[in-house]
Amino acid sequence: MIAPSIQHHASPRPVRVAPPHDALPALKLLRTVIRNPIEVWPQAVYEEPLYRRRLLSRDTVFVMDPDLVRTVLVDEAAKFTKSEAMLRSLEPALGEGLLTADGERWRWQRRAAAPIFRHERILGFVGEMIAAAERRRDAWLSIAGGTVDVAHEMMHTTFDIIVETMLSGRAGIDAGRVERGITDYLESTSWTVALALLRAPRWVPYPGRGRAERARDYLREEVLRIVAARRHSGERRSDLIGLLLEARDPETDRAMSDQDLADNLLTFITAGHETTALALTWTFYLLDLHPEIADRVVAEVATVTAGGPLRPEHVEQLAYTRQVLQEAMRLYPPAPIVVRAAQEDLVLAGERIPAGTSVYVPVYAIHRHVRLWDEPDRFDPERFVPSVVKARHRYAYLPFGAGPRICIGMSFALLEAAAILAVLLPVVRLSRASGRDPDLKLRITLRPGTGLPMRVARRQGRGG
Numbered sequence: 001m002i003a004p005s006i007q008h009h010a011s012p013r014p015v016r017v018a019p020p021h022d023a024l025p026a027l028k029l030l031r032t033v034i035r036n037p038i039e040v041w042p043q044a045v046y047e048e049p050l051y052r053r054r055l056l057s058r059d060t061v062f063v064m065d066p067d068l069v070r071t072v073l074v075d076e077a078a079k080f081t082k083s084e085a086m087l088r089s090l091e092p093a094l095g096e097g098l099l100t101a102d103g104e105r106w107r108w109q110r111r112a113a114a115p116i117f118r119h120e121r122i123l124g125f126v127g128e129m130i131a132a133a134e135r136r137r138d139a140w141l142s143i144a145g146g147t148v149d150v151a152h153e154m155m156h157t158t159f160d161i162i163v164e165t166m167l168s169g170r171a172g173i174d175a176g177r178v179e180r181g182i183t184d185y186l187e188s189t190s191w192t193v194a195l196a197l198l199r200a201p202r203w204v205p206y207p208g209r210g211r212a213e214r215a216r217d218y219l220r221e222e223v224l225r226i227v228a229a230r231r232h233s234g235e236r237r238s239d240l241i242g243l244l245l246e247a248r249d250p251e252t253d254r255a256m257s258d259q260d261l262a263d264n265l266l267t268f269i270t271a272g273h274e275t276t277a278l279a280l281t282w283t284f285y286l287l288d289l290h291p292e293i294a295d296r297v298v299a300e301v302a303t304v305t306a307g308g309p310l311r312p313e314h315v316e317q318l319a320y321t322r323q324v325l326q327e328a329m330r331l332y333p334p335a336p337i338v339v340r341a342a343q344e345d346l347v348l349a350g351e352r353i354p355a356g357t358s359v360y361v362p363v364y365a366i367h368r369h370v371r372l373w374d375e376p377d378r379f380d381p382e383r384f385v386p387s388v389v390k391a392r393h394r395y396a397y398l399p400f401g402a403g404p405r406i407c408i409g410m411s412f413a414l415l416e417a418a419a420i421l422a423v424l425l426p427v428v429r430l431s432r433a434s435g436r437d438p439d440l441k442l443r444i445t446l447r448p449g450t451g452l453p454m455r456v457a458r459r460q461g462r463g464g
């Protein structure tokens with residue numbers, strides 16, 4: 001009888017969100033939404049197939065059952081649009097780009113961007129991914145024994161990769177300012193979400209609004225500058241800017257305006273690096289808790305590369321490394337919630353859902369749902385052995401969403417994360433500088449509240 005609890009203590013428990021004990025009264029709910037919206041999700045979201053409640057002034061349905069998730073995101077996707085809270089948070093920066101547009105406007109932008117995400121094309125980017133990771137590795141080795149904020153370091157690494165691969169070079173963008181700009185902007189989004197739940201008009205001021213708007217203006221000016229420079233040069237390249245410049249709306253034959261281009265470039269720059277950086281950040285945290293799993297990744301890299309440097313063709317062969325990343329994204333999905341607004345009345349699991357209802361797909365909670373996962377809080381990459389994946393419901397795991405709006409950058413992100421991990425892990429060992437767990441903060445993405453400071457040591461043995 002005692003054995004299971006001993007085992008339980010032997011395996012470190014990665015940090016998780018603590019759901020509230022009781023239903024929160026309105027004022028406390030509002031305060032919690034502003035501080036950290038994921039902390040209002042009740043225990044029921046981790047246990048029930050569907051949970052319905054009024055969140056401030058919005059009728060809200062949480063959908064956890066994988067069949068219902070499929071209904072919302074795939075089968076009946078046409079009956080939903082992006083939600084008011086998400087649009088209100090993201091539209092001021094991303095306009096009506098690929099992530100935020102709906103209907104026909106979304107469809108032609110998706111078609112325009114699709115060629116750059118074809119598998120063969122993405123494989124051509126892996127060399128850049130490895131090179132950026134090697135620059136980070138060399139920087140870390142030069143300060144071995146020191147401490148780095150892994151969250152910040154991963155943001156810079158993935159930022160370098162997105163501008164190298166999608167914009168054909170850095171184009172003079174200040175990565176540090178972009179990172180601060182994104183953080184400042186995202187920081188304000190818990191207010192915009194709360195105000196949307198309260199149905200307050202969009203002009204209502206809130207703390208940090210000025211700072212968020214300055215950040216947004218900086219980011220937009222930078223991408224407009226890049227667009228203007230490309231138009232001015234008349235250069236034709238087949239990078240993302242080139243593809244978008246040549247795209248024509250099939251219905252109107254209209255080309256993208258500079259504003260449309262800026263919306264999309266900013267969408268790709270932000271959606272395309274912050275999420276992957278977070279996936280890696282949480283992976284480094286988990287590997288500090290589980291050095292035996294880190295050792296297995298290092299051993300796999302050594303086998304696949306035969307002890308030599310990582311080359312692009314190796315990355316797809318790193319099956320265990322990919323399992324580790326997938327399991328890290330189960331526990332810490334960088335995009336922990338997907339939200340939609342019902343455009344028509346419909347019925348879900350016998351519940352009448354009137355048009356206008358917000359439908360939350362709480363990815364973080366689905367990934368830790370007691371009916372879907374055995375010991376949901378345990379980090380166990382074996383869950384992603386192909387035969388185990390096959391036996392599981394397809395919609396029990398959705399770090400990249402699902403259906404027509406599934407992440408366009410999914411393969412890019414998986415290759416990128418595996419390449420970065422496979423370059424860094426064999427040479428360095430990272431351990432939390434404070435010995436404490438990071439805190440989980442929802443700001444559209446799932447971020448470590450105050451970064452993730454880790455000590456960098458040279459890894460002894462085969463790799464270093």
Ligand code: HEM
Binds near residue numbers: 098405410
């Ligand atoms: C680990 C990394 C990533 C995660 C976890 C992630 C997650 C997601 C999720 C959940 C969605 C769907 C949102 C919804 O349905 O409302 C999405 C959409 C999107 N992602 Fe990613 N993403 C990642 C990396 C990337 C990368 C590398 C790029 C670009 C290079 C990218 C670009 C986009 C875009 C443009 C969309 C909107 C697609 C559409 O609506 O058609 N993402 N992402």
